[in-house]
Each structure stands twice: as structure tokens, then as C-alpha cells.
Amino acid sequence: MPRFTRSLLFSLCTAIVTAGSLFVAGPSTAHAKTETPKAIYKVDTKQKVVALTFDISWGNKVPEPVLDVLKKEKVTKATFFLSGPWTLRHPEIAKQIKNMGFEIGNHGNLHKDFSNYPDSWIREQVAISEKSIQQVTGVKTKLIRTPNGDFNPRVIRCLNNMGYTVIQWNTDSLDWMNPGTQNIIQRVTKRAVPGDIILMHASDSSKQIVDALPQVITQLRKDGYQFVTVSELLSGAKVSSTTVH
Structure with a gap:
């Protein structure tokens, strides 16, 4: 060649x-x-601030007493994640939450694990709950806590594409298990750290939160903590988040 x-x-x-x-x-x-999809559970900060968060998806016996405690204890910053059906069934309580100045997030429509369903179902469910909450309170939600805290990378990506930030928690009160008032107080006050997102419930299934909440608030204040909304927490510090594999 x-x-x-x-x-x-x-x-x-x-x-x-x-x-x-x-x-x-x-x-x-x-x-x-x-970017790997992420769910926020705390923020990195040296400031002693925490976000008290309450999920509500059922009942009308506990929500108002929880609001009464917050008012009595002069807590003006907290975030409530409301389900769509609950909001429609109890519009006056939902409006009260809004009128008291608390932040409102989305807790979905049907209380089912999002990871078991396709994106189309997730979008439909979130849109329904978003519309219900906006119809009652005038708030267009941007934060979401998925039912049961269930998610995977696909779910988070789907929610992010809808404009939502997925909010989890770093400290779980386990109040829904009704482990005893003192156990709830101890779990929250001993585990809380600066930048924490604390999970509690104002549903009727949480039968001991009303008794535990005043002492939780008092002890956290004694420990030097101030209360902020989730959005304030996110805007004021570098985000530390769970990476879902």
C-alpha cells in the first residue's frame, strides 16, 4: 500500500x-x-433559630388548641402543611392559620405515598391540594411536605419542576404515636439544633401535642432559640439537605 x-x-x-x-x-x-434532587431537612447556621412545623390532614379538635397555645406563648412564626381535603372541610381553621400570620405549605391531597404513583398522578394531586388551599386562604403554596414524608429522586424532581421545594425534618417529635407528653418534650428539646426543622402535628391523631407544646416552646426559648418560618430559615442560611440516591 x-x-x-x-x-x-x-x-x-x-x-x-x-x-x-x-x-x-x-x-x-x-x-x-x-443536580441530584434534594429534600431540605435543616439549614447550616450558627444562629439559634428553629422552624416549628405542623402537619394537618385530619380532624378539628386539635388544630385550634394548638393555635391557642401558639397565641398564648406569643409564637408568631411557624409553618403549617395543610392537606387539600382538610382545608376544604375546615376552612375557618385554615383561614385562622393564615390570619394569625403563619406560613402555609402543601401536604398533598390523598394521603398516599407519592413514590408509588406516576408523575401525572403526583402533578394532579398536588394541583388539587394547591387549588383547595388557595381557594380557602388565598395562599399559593410553594413548599410541600409529602404525605408520610415519602419521596424518591423522581418524586422530588417532579415536585421541583412544579416549582415546589420539598421540606422534610431533622427533629421528629413522634407526637402522632402519642408516646407521652414528657417523651415528646424530651425528643424535641434534646435533639433540636441551630437551623432545625421540627416535625409536629396538629391533626386529631396527635392527642398529646397540646399539652407538650407549651413546655417545648418554653424550654427551647430557655436554650436560646428563636422561632422562624421555614421560608425564613431557608433564606437566611446555607441549605443543608438530604441527597436521595
């Missing part, structure tokens, strides 16, 4: 391999830039 022909073939082979390498590298590089 003439030297010129061999040289030409070598050049062509080199070009093909190089082009192939560039083609493969493209998607890999793009994938590396894709």
Missing part, C-alpha cells in the same frame, strides 16, 4: 475515533452537571 494511502487511512481512523470520543463525552458531561 502506498505511503500516501496509509497516511490517509490513518488520518481518517484518527478522526473517526476522536469524533466518537466527543460524542460519548457529551452526554457524560451533561449528566455530571445535573
Whole structure:
């Protein structure tokens, strides 16, 4: 084979391999830039601030006493995650939450694990609850706590695409298990850290939260903590988040 022909073939082979390498590298590089979906459970801060959060999806016996405690203890900053059906069944309580200046987030429509359903179902359910909450309170929600705290990367990505930030918790009061008033107080006050998001419930299933809440508030204040909403927490400090694999 003439030297010129061999040289030409070598050049062509080199070009093909190089082009192939560039083609493969493209998607890999793009994938590396894709952010892993995350759910927020606390923020990194040295300030002694925490967010008290309350999920409500059932009943009308506990929500108002919880609001009474917050008013009596002069807590003006907290975040309530409301389910759509509950909001429609108890509009006056939902309006009271709004009128007291508390932040309102979305807790979904049907109380089912989002990860068991396709994106279309998730979008439909969240849209229904969003509409219900806005209809009653005038608030268009941007924060969501999924039912049962259930999620996976696909669920978070779907919710993010809807404009939602997924909020979890770092300290779980376990109040829904009704473990005893003192156990609830101890769990919250001993586990709370600066930048914490604290999970509690104002549903009727949480039968001991009304008795525990005043002491939780008092002890956290003694420990130097101030109360803020989740949005204030997120805007005031670097976000520390759970990465879902």
C-alpha cells in the first residue's frame, strides 16, 4: 500500500475515533452537571433559630388548641402543611392559620405515598391540594411536605419542576404515636439544633401535642432559640439537605 494511502487511512481512523470520543463525552458531561434532587431537612447556621412545623390532614379538635397555645406563648412564626381535603372541610381553621400570620405549605391531597404513583398522578394531586388551599386562604403554596414524608429522586424532581421545594425534618417529635407528653418534650428539646426543622402535628391523631407544646416552646426559648418560618430559615442560611440516591 502506498505511503500516501496509509497516511490517509490513518488520518481518517484518527478522526473517526476522536469524533466518537466527543460524542460519548457529551452526554457524560451533561449528566455530571445535573443536580441530584434534594429534600431540605435543616439549614447550616450558627444562629439559634428553629422552624416549628405542623402537619394537618385530619380532624378539628386539635388544630385550634394548638393555635391557642401558639397565641398564648406569643409564637408568631411557624409553618403549617395543610392537606387539600382538610382545608376544604375546615376552612375557618385554615383561614385562622393564615390570619394569625403563619406560613402555609402543601401536604398533598390523598394521603398516599407519592413514590408509588406516576408523575401525572403526583402533578394532579398536588394541583388539587394547591387549588383547595388557595381557594380557602388565598395562599399559593410553594413548599410541600409529602404525605408520610415519602419521596424518591423522581418524586422530588417532579415536585421541583412544579416549582415546589420539598421540606422534610431533622427533629421528629413522634407526637402522632402519642408516646407521652414528657417523651415528646424530651425528643424535641434534646435533639433540636441551630437551623432545625421540627416535625409536629396538629391533626386529631396527635392527642398529646397540646399539652407538650407549651413546655417545648418554653424550654427551647430557655436554650436560646428563636422561632422562624421555614421560608425564613431557608433564606437566611446555607441549605443543608438530604441527597436521595
